[in-house]
Amino acid sequence: MKKLITLSCLLFVNACGAASSTDINWRALDAKHTVLMTLPQGKVVIELAPQFSPNHVAQFEKLANEGFYADTTFYRVIDGFVAQAGPKDGSEKDKSVAELKVEDQWTTDKNFSFTQVQNKDLFAEKTGFKNGFAMAHSSKEHKAWLTHCPGTLAMARGNGADTATSHFYFVIGQAPRYLDRLMTVFGRVVYGMEHIQSIKRTSTIEGEFAVDSREHTPIISMQIMADVAKEQQIIIEVEDTENEGFAQRLVKRRARDNEFFYNKPPQVLDVCQVPVRSRLVKH
Amino acid sequence: MKKLITLSCLLFVNACGAASSTDINWRALDAKHTVLMTLPQGKVVIELAPQFSPNHVAQFEKLANEGFYADTTFYRVIDGFVAQAGPKDGSEKDKSVAELKVEDQWTTDKNFSFTQVQNKDLFAEKTGFKNGFAMAHSSKEHKAWLTHCPGTLAMARGNGADTATSHFYFVIGQAPRYLDRLMTVFGRVVYGMEHIQSIKRTSTIEGEFAVDSREHTPIISMQIMADVAKEQQIIIEVEDTENEGFAQRLVKRRARDNEFFYNKPPQVLDVCQVPVRSRLVKH
Numbered sequence: 001m002k003k004l005i006t007l008s009c010l011l012f013v014n015a016c017g018a019a020s021s022t023d024i025n026w027r028a029l030d031a032k033h034t035v036l037m038t039l040p041q042g043k044v045v046i047e048l049a050p051q052f053s054p055n056h057v058a059q060f061e062k063l064a065n066e067g068f069y070a071d072t073t074f075y076r077v078i079d080g081f082v083a084q085a086g087p088k089d090g091s092e093k094d095k096s097v098a099e100l101k102v103e104d105q106w107t108t109d110k111n112f113s114f115t116q117v118q119n120k121d122l123f124a125e126k127t128g129f130k131n132g133f134a135m136a137h138s139s140k141e142h143k144a145w146l147t148h149c150p151g152t153l154a155m156a157r158g159n160g161a162d163t164a165t166s167h168f169y170f171v172i173g174q175a176p177r178y179l180d181r182l183m184t185v186f187g188r189v190v191y192g193m194e195h196i197q198s199i200k201r202t203s204t205i206e207g208e209f210a211v212d213s214r215e216h217t218p219i220i221s222m223q224i225m226a227d228v229a230k231e232q233q234i235i236i237e238v239e240d241t242e243n244e245g246f247a248q249r250l251v252k253r254r255a256r257d258n259e260f261f262y263n264k265p266p267q268v269l270d271v272c273q274v275p276v277r278s279r280l281v282k283h
Numbered sequence: 284m285k286k287l288i289t290l291s292c293l294l295f296v297n298a299c300g301a302a303s304s305t306d307i308n309w310r311a312l313d314a315k316h317t318v319l320m321t322l323p324q325g326k327v328v329i330e331l332a333p334q335f336s337p338n339h340v341a342q343f344e345k346l347a348n349e350g351f352y353a354d355t356t357f358y359r360v361i362d363g364f365v366a367q368a369g370p371k372d373g374s375e376k377d378k379s380v381a382e383l384k385v386e387d388q389w390t391t392d393k394n395f396s397f398t399q400v401q402n403k404d405l406f407a408e409k410t411g412f413k414n415g416f417a418m419a420h421s422s423k424e425h426k427a428w429l430t431h432c433p434g435t436l437a438m439a440r441g442n443g444a445d446t447a448t449s450h451f452y453f454v455i456g457q458a459p460r461y462l463d464r465l466m467t468v469f470g471r472v473v474y475g476m477e478h479i480q481s482i483k484r485t486s487t488i489e490g491e492f493a494v495d496s497r498e499h500t501p502i503i504s505m506q507i508m509a510d511v512a513k514e515q516q517i518i519i520e521v522e523d524t525e526n527e528g529f530a531q532r533l534v535k536r537r538a539r540d541n542e543f544f545y546n547k548p549p550q551v552l553d554v555c556q557v558p559v560r561s562r563l564v565k566h
Contacts, residue, residue: 079477080433080558122405123549150363150457161545172480174433174556175457178539178548191488194362197455198481205474207563256461262444265461268405273457275363280490 025240026279027132029190031226033057035064036234038220039199044192045225045236046153049133052146053103053186056155056164060186061224063097063166069222075213078203080174083196084156085219086167097165100155103184105145108137112144115241117250117271123147123177127271129241133188134271136180146185149175149272151196153187170196175272190278191236235281250274307560308523310415312473314509316340318347319517321503322482327475328508328519329436332416335429336386336469339438339447343469344507346380346449352505358496361486363457366479367439368502369450380448383438386467388428391420395427398524400533400554406430406460410554412524416471417554419463429468432458432555434479436470453479458555473561474519518564533557 035046050057063069069085076084087093114130114137121127124136127147134152137144148154152171155164164184189196199217204210225233239246253274254267318329333340346352352368359367370376397411397418404410407419410430417435420427431437435454438447447467472479482500487493508516522529536557537550 079480118405122401122551122553159542159545174553176556177553180548181546182544182548194484197362201477205560205562207566259442261465262442263464265463265465266406270405270457270460273459273461277488279488283490 023245024277025243025245026237027240028237029225029235031233032224033061034225034236035060035187036221036223036225036228036232038222039195039217040220041198041217042192042195043234044195045190045234046187047132047190047236047238048153048187049131049146049185051131052106052133053184055100056103056184056186059098059100059166060155060168064222064224065227067221068093068097068166069219071218073213073216073218074199075202075216076169077172077199077201077217079172079201081172081176082169083172083199083217084167084169086156086165094166099162100164100184102157102161102164103186104161105143105181108142108144112137114144115243115247115250117269117274121271123180129246129271129274129276132238132241132276133185134274134276136271143181145181147175147271148177148179148183148185149188151189151193152185153189154179154183154185157183172197172199175270177272190238191234191280234283236278237281238279239277241276306528308526308528309520309562310523311520312508312518314516315507316344317508317519318343318470319504319506319508319511319515321505322478322500323503324481324500325475325478326517327478328473328517329470330415330473330521331436331470332414332429332468334414335389335416336467338383339386339467339469342381342383342449343438343451347505347507348510350504351376351380351449352502354501356496356499356501357482358485358499359452360455360482360484360500362455362484364455364459365452366455366482367450367452369439369448377449382445383447383467385440385444385447386469387444388426388464391425391427395420397427398526398530398533400552400557404554406463412529412554412557412559415473415521415524415559416468417557417559419554426464428464430458430554431460431462431466431468432471434472434476435468436472437462437466437468440466455480455482458553460555473521474517474563517566519561520564521562522560524559 033048033050037044048057072087074083074085114128116128118127126137134147134149136147150171156167157164202211254269316331316333320327331340355370357366357368397413399411401410409420417430417432419430433454439450440447485494
C-alpha cells in the first residue's frame with residue numbers, strides 16, 4: 001500500500017493525517033442556485049454564482065426551469081479544452097433567447113477581501129478563492145474576476161462582448177486562463193466531474209473519421225435542485241474557503257513538508273490546482 | 284455556426300485560417316519507442332522519451348514486452364489529478380521488478396537548445412518544448428526537466444527518490460507542476476486521451492460508496508507498436524516542435540490577434556496549455 005498512501009498525500013492532505021474531514025468547515029449549497037444536470041453516464045451537480053454573474057445565472061436558471069436544455073447536446077467537445085452545449089445554431093429555439101451583457105469582472109473597493117492563493121500568478125497580480133470559486137484580483141485596476149479552471153461553467157458568445165445567449169461550456173482541460181475577463185464564468189462543477197470528462201469528443205484530428213452528430217452526448221435534463229423531487233435530490237456540501245482552516249491548508253500545501261518531497265518544489269500554488277472539497281450529504 | 288467557428292479559433296489556429304495542416308512539419312514516431320495501450324473503452328498511443336529517461340523507458344518497454352501489464356488495473360484514479368496503474372501491491376509480480384534510479388532532470392551545457400514558450404513561468408525560469416515534450420529549464424542551475432502536463436506519463440514511487448519500479452500514472456487534470464523534478468516523466472499520450480479521461484475513478488468523496496476493485500478499469504494489453512501486427516498498428520505523426528513554423532504559431536497564440544479578444548489577455552503562455560498536434564496516418 002506504500003505507493004497508494006504516499007502519492008495520496010500529494011493531493012489530499014487528510015490522507016496523510018494532517019487534516020481530517022472534521023477539521024473542514026462545510027457550507028451547504030443554496031438549492032435555489034444549484035443545478036442538477038443529468039447525462040446518460042451520470043448526474044452532475046453545479047453551483048451557480050449569482051453573487052458574481054447575476055444576469056447570466058438568472059437567464060440560465062430561467063432556461064433550465066423552462067426545460068430549454070433538455071434534449072440539447074454537447075456539439076463541440078475538444079479534449080483538453082471545453083465541452084460546449086446548446087440548441088441547434090440558428091434554430092428558432094436558439095434565436096428565442098436574449099443576448100446578455102458580459103459579466104466577466106467586477107469592480108472592487110477597499111473593503112474587498114478574499115482568501116489569497118498566489119501573489120504574481122502568470123496571468124494575474126493575485127489569485128485566490130471567494131465563496132469557493134477560484135478568482136483573481138488586480139489591486140491596481142480595482143478589478144476581480146472568476147478564473148477559468150477545470151470544472152468551470154461559462155457562457156459561450158460570438159465575437160462581440162455582449163452576445164452570449166444560452167450556449168455554455170465546461171472547461172475539461174488545462175486551465176485556459178487567457179479566457180479570463182473575456183467570458184462570463186457563472187458556475188462550477190461540485191459533483192460528477194468524471195461524467196463531464198466522459199462526454200463524447202466531437203473534435204477529431206487529421207486522418208480520423210468525423211463524429212456523427214447522432215453520437216453527441218445529450219442533456220437528459222437540467223433542473224434547479226430546489227425544484228427536484230426530494231427523493232431525487234443530490235445534497236452536496238462544499239468546503240468553506242473563507243475560513244482560517246482553509247487558509248492553513250493552503251500554507252501546508254505550499255510548504256510540501258511531507259518526506260515524499262526529497263527536493264522542495266517552488267513554494268507557489270496554481271489556483272486551478274488547489275482542490276476545494278465537496279461531500280455528499282444525501283443521494 | 285458563429286459560435287462554433289469563433290471559439291474554435293481559441294485553441295486551433297488553423298480553424299481561423301491562420302495556419303493549415305500543410306504548414307505543419309510532421310514527425311513520424313519511432314515505432315520501437317511507441318506504445319499501444321488497449322483499454323476496454325478504446326486504444327491509446329503513447330510516445331516514450333528514451334532521450335530523456337532512458338532507464339525508465341527501457342524498463343517499461345521490457346515489462347510491456349513480457350506482457351507484464353496485461354490484466355493489471357488502474358487502481359488509483361483521482362479526478363483532476365492522476366490515473367495510476369500497476370500490479371497488486373506486494374504481490375510476487377510487484378516484487379519481481381528492480382528499483383530504478385530517478386531520471387527527473389538532466390544537466391545542460393551551453394549548446395543546449397529548445398523552443399521557448401515562456402520566460403518566468405510560475406514554476407520555472409523558462410518553459411518550452413523539446414522533441415514534442417513540454418519541459419522547463421534553469422540556466423542558473425544548468426538543469427532541464429520534463430514537466431507534468433495533462434497526458435504526461437510518469438513512474439510512481441515510494442518516498443525514496445530511487446524507488447520507482449513498474450507502477451505508472453497519467454496526469455488527467457490541471458498540471459501538478461509541483462511534481463516536476465521529483466518524479467520521472469518518460470512519455471506522453473499522443474492519441475486517445477479521451478479514453479484516459481474515462482478511466483473509472485476509484486477515489487470517492489465523503490458520503491459516497493467506495494468503488495469495488497472489480498470495477499477498476501483493466502489494461503487489456505500494453506504493446507510496443509513495432510511488435511504489433513501491421514494491420515493492428517495505429518500510425519501517428521506529431522507536430523515537430525523544433526521548427527520555425529511551430530515557433531511562429533507560439534507567437535500568434537501569445538498575441539491573440541483574433542477579433543474575438545475584445546480585451547487583450549496577458550501576453551503569456553502556459554506550456555501545458557499549448558497543443559502539440561497529432562495526426563492519424565493509419566488505423
